[in-house]
Amino acid sequence: xxxxxxxxxxxxxxxxxxxxxxxxxxxxxxxxxxxxxxxxxxxxxxxxxxxxxxxxxxxxxxxxxxxxxxxxxxxxxxxxxxxxxxxxxxxxxxxxxxxxxxxxxxxxxxxxxxxxxxxxxxxxxxxxxxxxxxxxxxxxxxxxxxxxxxxxxxxxxxxxxxxxxxxxxxxxxxxxxxxxxxxxxxxxxxxxxxxxxxxxxxxxxxxxxxxxxxxxxxxxxxxxxxxxxxxxxxxxxxxxxxxxxxxx
Ligand code: NAI
Numbered sequence: 001x002x003x004x005x006x007x008x009x010x011x012x013x014x015x016x017x018x019x020x021x022x023x024x025x026x027x028x029x030x031x032x033x034x035x036x037x038x039x040x041x042x043x044x045x046x047x048x049x050x051x052x053x054x055x056x057x058x059x060x061x062x063x064x065x066x067x068x069x070x071x072x073x074x075x076x077x078x079x080x081x082x083x084x085x086x087x088x089x090x091x092x093x094x095x096x097x098x099x100x101x102x103x104x105x106x107x108x109x110x111x112x113x114x115x116x117x118x119x120x121x122x123x124x125x126x127x128x129x130x131x132x133x134x135x136x137x138x139x140x141x142x143x144x145x146x147x148x149x150x151x152x153x154x155x156x157x158x159x160x161x162x163x164x165x166x167x168x169x170x171x172x173x174x175x176x177x178x179x180x181x182x183x184x185x186x187x188x189x190x191x192x193x194x195x196x197x198x199x200x201x202x203x204x205x206x207x208x209x210x211x212x213x214x215x216x217x218x219x220x221x222x223x224x225x226x227x228x229x230x231x232x233x234x235x236x237x238x239x240x241x242x243x244x245x246x247x248x
Contacts, residue, residue: 006031018188020086022216064112096152105152131229168236184242210243
């Protein structure tokens with residue numbers, strides 16, 4: 001990994017699993033002190049049991065829909081240089097076509113992101129990181145495309161891009177850069193049901209020029225780049241990591 005995040009403190013929401021975990025591990029391997037959060041103790045225990053964590057990672061419980069939980073997780077931090085918002089849910093089988101299901105997905109994926117950004121703001125503004133403090137939000141291909149199956153997810157991820165651009169403009173003067181990555185279809189627990197169902201997986205792979213699922217480890221390097229001093233003039237950007245899915 002060509003990045004050096006020694007002395008840097010990083011918070012990864014949704015860091016217990018999938019894309020967030022790969023990002024947390026990559027930062028730790030690059031020398032950072034990392035806090036990786038998961039929704040509850042059971043989730044954190046499953047995460048720790050699934051594979052050993054590298055040195056430099058501390059696990060923490062965080063529910064981004066709860067102001068109290070967000071205050072508890074961020075209020076006690078001494079300092080923070082980088083925030084990665086990877087916490088997210090998708091609710092299939094018609095759930096997001098109900099008012100409560102729709103609202104729940106928006107609350108986790110979009111409102112939750114704003115909650116953590118606001119909770120981290122003052123500490124990020126005090127960061128001495130060369131090139132500025134960094135927020136990286138995880139968007140999606142459904143930031144661009146609608147979905148007949150998961151309207152809440154799609155609306156939330158469209159919102160993630162606009163939130164990213166808005167905070168980039170609002171916080172540039174405080175030395176905080178705000179960017180997003182938009183992964184294509186990645187092998188994680190969130191897409192397990194799709195991977196297991198050939199009728200649903202085939203159209204995804206047919207539409208992806210590289211004809212395969214992406215890996216969480218293939219998303220992480222872009223997040224490290226966007227958070228590094230090499231990206232000092234990049235803010236408000238959305239970087240697609242999608243095997244070409246959005247190219248045509
Ligand atoms: P995952 O299911 O492996 O991980 C989700 C993470 O979010 C877990 O750490 C979980 O504890 C956390 N989480 C769930 N609800 C939470 C809450 N209320 N408060 C705090 N944390 C909560 O999923 P995956 O695939 O790693 O997804 C990570 C992010 O990447 C999500 O934002 C997802 O929308 C996004 N994404 C995933 C894609 C994929 O193909 N897997 C594609 C594009 C975006």
